[in-house]
Amino acid sequence: MSTNVVLKNMDEILAFEQTPLQDRNLPRTTYEALQKGAAIDPGAPALSFFLSAAAMRTPYTLTHGQLLARITQTANALRRMGLGRDNVAAYILPNMPETHFAIWGGSAAGGILAINPLMEADQMADLLKGAGVKILITLEQTPGVDIWEKASAAAKDVPSLEHILLVNFTAYMKGEGVWRDAMPLPPVSATIEGRDDISLTRLLDEIAGENASGLDFEGPGPNDTSTMLCTGGTTGLPKIVRRTHFGEVYNSWCPSLYVGAENVGPGTAALCGLPLFHTNAMLVTGLLPWMHGGHVVLASPSGYRGDGVIAGFWDMVEHYGISSYSGVPTIYGALLQVPHKDKDLSSLRFGACGAAPMPVELFNTFVNETGVKIIEAYGMTEGVLASSMNPIITDNPRIGSIGMRFPYQDMKIAILDDNDEFLRWADVDEAGVIFITGPNVFDGYLIESQNRGIWLEQDGKRWFNTGDLARCDAEGYFWMTGRKKELIIRGGHNIDPKIVEEAMHKHPAVAMAAVIGRPDAKVGEVPVMYYQKSTGVDVDLADLAAFAQEHVSERAAVPKDFISLDALPVTAVGKIHKVTLNMLEIERTIRELAGWHAAEIGSLEVVQDSSRGIVAKLSLNSGEDAMRHALGQFTFTVDM
Missing domain, CATH: 3.30.300.30 (ANL, C-terminal domain)
Structure with missing residues (x-):
């Protein structure tokens, strides 16, 4: 499975593709990927977890063998409780070891739906009902946390729900220097109003007596549903994306081809600070290192939002020898405010950045001050994880680019007409809509009506319309120019x-x-x-x-x-032309910055460029240095 290669340009990608994907000997399912990763060294650390940054030096740790055993027991328990291949379980949990038991055990036994615990109860109920969830895994009532209150309120309105498995923090609360694994708990007292037909037990109690050496049932196939994630915004009811087992394996393997398997394998440690209902946390800081034999450090139940996690980030890097982590631009900005000069950061190989464009000034400042390489990528839940990525080794870093497409997955720019109908594929450096096709692309949303207009049949392939705008240069690097879907x-x-x-x-x-x-x-x-x-x-x-x-x-x-x-402003057919409003906001931002920095604007024009999207053309009579620095904090394009 491991491929000791780093693909650095399109010629190398094309040459790599001469070997068919089926000959790459990849695991067929996520469970097989975990088995192969654990077999490298079953006694090596796989998962370390702590409740708060203050406890980061005394983590709860599972070896690869122990982690696989817990996942296997969870899968066997869920199957015993009625979760079949065509059924769905769900989890509403913070970042905990049990969250991973639920993800990978649930996907081995059936399908597993991830729900954001920050959602409101009615939104949770709609998702649970829409997916026909049979088993819910969620947090027991906990002081200061409202997950149980919302999950229990949602559960009473879900007719398909039969079982609720509860998780709590007790096992991770230290007493007298030892972990309280065996601490007896009082019987479950929670109930669901008006739903005597729903059983409530604890997850760890249910899995305790299960077989840990292997699945007691026929395992999933490569095309079976693995995880089901929500997308489409944090407001309203998101779409439910079904992903296949092989799609997740393939897409967790591809990043190793751009950063090197040795940077995610045995002896390396990935820090997880993003939430585990999100595909990046689940795969980049989960399945990816585990299938290569690496170690994952789960930094508190709230991840980067946890008390002291950002402030203690560089301490964690030094203590655990962190090799990689993922974050959005705001995380990188926050980390720059934390002193790090006296810390040993030599273990860090790279930081991954996605979800939003990285401002050039922030990129350069972070790299220059920390020496850490930033790998920018592009992806979406519908493509499992990522579709393009920058290589870790390059003599000419393309700051701001979302990288080159993954091998065996095609990614093209299409020109559409005013009715969003396909006209042609774009020329080099011509902006259009990103379309993707390949083994990572999902089969469609769970609710069939949401699938209208998302597919394009072209060149004998079915392409997914991402709704994102970009251009592709002559060397195969993609550059975002906007978001057609307006998120x-x-x-x-x-x-x-x-x-x-x-x-x-x-x-x-x-x-x-x-x-x-x-x-x-x-x-x-x-x-x-x-x-x-x-x-x-x-x-x-x-x-x-x-x-x-x-x-x-x-x-x-x-x-x-x-x-x-x-x-x-409206288009010729009467639709609101939001690009015009975006241009007004960019102009407002630039003029406001000029006022703050006492810079005199000579001329300012914000235009729509055919290849680069919205561009602000700016000349200054004074204050150019200050304005260059200030504008570098933003992601819109400025010609000065």
Whole structure:
């Protein structure tokens, strides 16, 4: 399975593809991948976990053999409880070892649905009902955490639900220097209102007596559903993406071809700080190192949001010999504020960055101050993990590029007409919509009606329309130019503007609303709302803000500003032209920065470039150095 190669250019990728994928001897399923990784050295550390940064030097650790045993026991228990190949279990959990037991044990026995514990109860209920969930794994009632309150409220409205398996932090609470693995717990007292038909037991109790040496049933096949993840924004009901076992194996193998298997294998440690309902945390800091024999450090139940995790990050790197980690740009910005000069960072091979573009200034500053290589990539849940990536070794780093496509997966730029119909494939450096096809691409959303318009039949292949805009240069590197699907990315979290707009249209003074992302140096983008007032109705900003607070369910999606226009810009067919609004926001940002830095603008024009997307053309009469530094904190393109 291990391939000691680093693909550095398109010629090497094409040469690599001369060997058929089926001859690469990859595991067929995620369970087989875990078995092969554990066989490298069953006694080597596989997973270390601690409840808080203060406890990071005394972790709870499982070896590869022990981790595989727990996953196997979980799979056997779930099958015994009725989870068949066509059934679905779900988990609503923070980052814990049990979360991985649920993911990989659940996918071995049936399908496993990941649900964001920050969702509201009604959203959780809709997802549980939509997937027909039979078994739910969630956190027991815990002081200061509201997961049980929301999960239990959601569970009572799910007719398919038969069992709830509870998880708690007791095993990880230290007493007198020892782990409290065997600490007796009181009987489960939790109940679900009006649902006597749902059994409630503890996960660790259910798996304790199960066979740990192998599956007691016929294991999954490569095309069977493994995990089911949600996508499409943190507001409203996300789409449920079904991923196959081989798709996850393939896509967890591909990054090793760009960073080197030796950087993710035995003797290396990956730090997981992103949430385990997200594909990056699950695979880049999970299956990827485990299938190569590596070690994963699970940094607190809340990951990077955990108390002291960012402040103690460099200590963790030094203590565990961390080799790699994943983060969004805001994490990199926060880490720069933490002193690191006296820490030994020699173990770090690379940091991965995705979910949102990395500002050039932040990229350069981080690399120069820490010496850590940043590997930028592009992907989406529908493509399992990633579709393109930059190589770790290059004499000419393409800062801002999302890299070259993965081998055996094709990725092209298409030119579409005004009705989103395919016209042709784009020329070199011509901007268009990214389409992908290959072994990692999902089979479709769980709800069939959501699959309309997402596929393109072309060149004898079925291509997925990502909705993202990019161009591809002559050397095969892709460069993002925008997002056709209009998602706002705030600190790595997706916000669907349509859900916010629907809520705000209920206000009597709002005739038409358009929510877009305002450039923000700290979190990438924040939502703002442009609106057209209803005739004869007046409103002040405080009223709109209060209405948004009440009617927009996701806090991060509440607009930070409300801008009234006499008429919103529209296309020839009457659709709101959000690109125009994006251009207005970029101009506003530049003028505001100039005021802050006492820079005098000579000329400023924001235009739509055919190959680069939105470009701000700026000349300055004074303050150029300060403005270059300030603008480097943002991801929009500026010609100075």
